[in-house]
Amino acid sequence: MTPDRPAILGGAPLRPDGPPGWPPPDPAVDAALRLLIETGAWGRYHGPHGEALRAALSETHGGCGVHLCGGGTAAVELALIGVGVTAGDEVVLAGYDFRANPANVLALGAVPAVVDVRPDDWQIDPAAIRGALGPKTRAVLVSHLHGGVVALPAVRALCDEAGVALIEDACQNPGATVHGRPAGTWGDAGVLSFGGSKPLTAGRGGAVLFPANPAGERVAARIRRHVGRGNDLSPLSEMQAAVLVPQVRALAERTRLRSENGDTLRSLPGLTPLAPAASAEMTPGFYKMGFQYDPAAYDGLPRGMFCAALRAEGVAFDPGFPALRSLFSGRRARFVGDLPQAAAAGERCVGLHHPVLLAGGEDLAAIPAAVERVRTFAGEIVRTVPLPNGGESLEL
Numbered sequence: 001m002t003p004d005r006p007a008i009l010g011g012a013p014l015r016p017d018g019p020p021g022w023p024p025p026d027p028a029v030d031a032a033l034r035l036l037i038e039t040g041a042w043g044r045y046h047g048p049h050g051e052a053l054r055a056a057l058s059e060t061h062g063g064c065g066v067h068l069c070g071g072g073t074a075a076v077e078l079a080l081i082g083v084g085v086t087a088g089d090e091v092v093l094a095g096y097d098f099r100a101n102p103a104n105v106l107a108l109g110a111v112p113a114v115v116d117v118r119p120d121d122w123q124i125d126p127a128a129i130r131g132a133l134g135p136k137t138r139a140v141l142v143s144h145l146h147g148g149v150v151a152l153p154a155v156r157a158l159c160d161e162a163g164v165a166l167i168e169d170a171c172q173n174p175g176a177t178v179h180g181r182p183a184g185t186w187g188d189a190g191v192l193s194f195g196g197s198k199p200l201t202a203g204r205g206g207a208v209l210f211p212a213n214p215a216g217e218r219v220a221a222r223i224r225r226h227v228g229r230g231n232d233l234s235p236l237s238e239m240q241a242a243v244l245v246p247q248v249r250a251l252a253e254r255t256r257l258r259s260e261n262g263d264t265l266r267s268l269p270g271l272t273p274l275a276p277a278a279s280a281e282m283t284p285g286f287y288k289m290g291f292q293y294d295p296a297a298y299d300g301l302p303r304g305m306f307c308a309a310l311r312a313e314g315v316a317f318d319p320g321f322p323a324l325r326s327l328f329s330g331r332r333a334r335f336v337g338d339l340p341q342a343a344a345a346g347e348r349c350v351g352l353h354h355p356v357l358l359a360g361g362e363d364l365a366a367i368p369a370a371v372e373r374v375r376t377f378a379g380e381i382v383r384t385v386p387l388p389n390g391g392e393s394l395e396l
């Protein structure tokens, strides 16, 4: 039987109210907000909520140290400063990454040494990192992207062998289990984001995690020296901390649920997940659930149009990041080779926004149905729907 016509061709959308919103209603956050009002703590710089957040993050991250700050982008910069990156150093990172990461390296007068990602999951390639290490390398900055997992045992061993620092950006997968350890605890510094669309949200905010040992303390001390100007350069307020504490307490259960629901989307046509299947060693964390999109499975439907057609059904798919080579010139960054896989990721990555993975139910069930509808009518969409911006639209 032919499914109903897709919304982008005038049919009725599968989820007319659109994808689930974020953040969802949460009685524990309501209670935290009420308490803030009753006690007046919402207006304070410092207090018990920041302390409680640090304690909760430490407890869920293997007893690590925690520095709270104003955002994930700020946290990456503080982590770079914390491990001692200064002007003239090189920092190795992936050619497919969040654009603020190389921008942070440049802001310190350091140079991104940009390497390729692996073909199967578009995460940074350890062999490429090895090829980029040199006398100027001070740090390697790796990001787990779109549910994918960086090969951290190999990367950690490389960094130890070369005597360079490792920064693990876990802004997209808080609560994940990465090769048997909490995401964010493999590095000399780890980074979390509490941005408005993130799984742990306070609208804004971030944290640097560091090992509870003398080396970690040195990272933390450098960060404190940098932000401490008689006032905190990059603070997190009591109000932000208070709404985050209950979310951190619920993180393990919510990560498990997202991962379980994500597992139901592993066999969609022309959509190869970047995340590994859940196992004892790996519980993927989803900010976006990323896929390698194959237009051949959709009559050549360009990626941006695929996402627009799914959005029209009320399913939140978006194109991924642009490859860094399209954003930074070779004068500012050192590109190590041609980076064909990063280019492929920049052209073919799509991501499903995470709220539906927690909501489950009919919203989740609509996803395979919506994908199938778009696939069935892909040829007609290609022929009849004009392509704004060459079929590209939003980034993740």
Ligand SMILES: Cc1ncc(COP(=O)(O)O)c(C=O)c1O
Pocket: 071, 072, 073, 074, 076, 098, 100, 143, 144, 169, 171, 172, 193, 194, 195, 204, 205, 206
């Ligand atoms: C991988 C990665 N790193 C860093 C950040 C920055 O976090 P924030 O938005 O809190 O500055 C993001 C934000 O999306 C991200 O995806």
